[in-house]
Amino acid sequence: MIPWNGGACKRYGFFQEEDLKSKDKLITCLPGKIPPIRPTDIVSFLREKHISEIVFSAALDESRFQNIGDYVLVNTFEELEGGKDAQMCLSVNGCPALAIGPLFLPNFLQGKNSVYSMWEEDRTCFQWLDGQAQGSVLYVSFGSIAIKSEKQLHELALGLEACGYPFLWVVRSDIAEGKSLDLPEGFKDRTKDRALIVSWTNQLKVLSHPSIGGFLTHSGWNSSLEAISMGIPMIGWPYFGDQFLNCRFVKDVWNVGLDFEGVDVDEFKLVTKDIVESTIRSIMEGSIRMKLCENVVRLKKAAHKTVMEGGTSYTNLNTFVEDMQKIAKSRV
CATH class of the missing domain: 3.40.50.2000 (Glycogen Phosphorylase B;)
Structure with missing residues (x-):
C-alpha cells in the first residue's frame, strides 16, 4: 500500500489509472528528506491496482521479510542519496541500511574489469x-x-x-x-x-x-x-x-x-x-x-x-563485515 497526497499520510491505497497519468498527485510523506515523487516514478510492477496482482503480491511478501535481517546493503553512496537522512529513511523498519556503492568502482579504479557480459x-x-x-x-x-x-x-x-x-x-x-x-x-x-x-x-x-x-x-x-x-x-x-x-x-x-x-x-x-x-x-x-x-x-x-579508505561506502562496508564477524563468533 502506498501513502500519497498529504504530509499526514492518512490515506493509503492503490493508484487508479488516472492517478498514474497525473503529475499533481504527489507522494509527499516518505521518511527522510526524499523529494516528493509522482505515481509514474513508482517501480512499474508496483503500480498494480489490487493486492491480488501476482507481481505486486510477491514484492509485498518480500518486503515483509526485510525487518528480520541484520542489514540492508544498498548499491549507492550517501553523497548521492542525501547523506544519513536517506540511510535513516531506509532503516525505518528497524533493519539498518548501509550504502556501500558504487560496487564496481574499487575494482575499476585498480584497473580490473570484473563486469561479466551477457x-x-x-x-x-x-x-x-x-x-x-x-x-x-x-x-x-x-x-x-x-x-x-x-x-x-x-x-x-x-x-x-x-x-x-x-x-x-x-x-x-x-x-x-x-x-x-x-x-x-x-x-x-x-x-x-x-x-x-x-x-x-x-x-x-x-x-x-x-x-x-x-x-x-x-x-x-x-x-x-x-x-x-x-x-x-x-x-x-x-x-x-x-x-x-x-x-x-x-x-x-x-x-x-x-x-x-x-x-x-x-x-x-x-x-x-x-x-x-x-x-x-x-x-x-x-x-x-x-x-x-x-x-x-x-x-x-x-x-x-566514497569507495576509498575513509570514504563513507568504504567505512559502511567495513562496519558490516566487522559486525557479521562478531555475530558469527557469538554463535559458535
Whole structure:
C-alpha cells in the first residue's frame, strides 16, 4: 500500500489509472528528506491496482521479510542519496541500511574489469573511439532487456543523423520488439563517417573513454551509477521497473541529465526525430550541457572518494563485515 497526497499520510491505497497519468498527485510523506515523487516514478510492477496482482503480491511478501535481517546493503553512496537522512529513511523498519556503492568502482579504479557480459562484446569500437575528439561522442545503449518499436527506433536513427554528432549505438539483435532492426534506407551510408553501430560492448570501458560526451540510456540503475561515476551526463528513456524513478532523479534531483517528456505516462508515445535531435543538442552543447557536466563531475568526485579508505561506502562496508564477524563468533 502506498501513502500519497498529504504530509499526514492518512490515506493509503492503490493508484487508479488516472492517478498514474497525473503529475499533481504527489507522494509527499516518505521518511527522510526524499523529494516528493509522482505515481509514474513508482517501480512499474508496483503500480498494480489490487493486492491480488501476482507481481505486486510477491514484492509485498518480500518486503515483509526485510525487518528480520541484520542489514540492508544498498548499491549507492550517501553523497548521492542525501547523506544519513536517506540511510535513516531506509532503516525505518528497524533493519539498518548501509550504502556501500558504487560496487564496481574499487575494482575499476585498480584497473580490473570484473563486469561479466551477457552478450559477446565488440571490441573494435575502442579503436574507433580513439579517433574521435574528446567529449564529442554520444553513446546510445538501452541495456540488455529494453526494447522499442521499429517505428520508434527509426525516429531515433533519424534524430541521431540530424544532430550531427558522432555516435556509438548499441543495437542488440532483439531490440526491435524481439527482432533485429532494419535501419532506415541509406542511414548507414549517410552516417558512416561519424557513426559506429555494434551489437554489444563493454559499457564501463566505453563510458570511461575520454571521447564520450553524453549517454542516451534506458536509465537502469547500473547504467545510471556507471555514468555518474564516470562523469557523463545522460538522456533518460526508461522502459520498466525502477528506471522511471532513476530517470526522474537524474533529471530533477541530481540535475545530471535530461529526458523525453511524457514517456513515463504513455509507453506508446512516439518520440519524434526532431525531439531526439533537440534533446541531444541540449546535452552535447551550450549552457544546459555546462550545468549538467558541472553537477555530474562533482558527483563523480564524490563517488570515487566514497569507495576509498575513509570514504563513507568504504567505512559502511567495513562496519558490516566487522559486525557479521562478531555475530558469527557469538554463535559458535
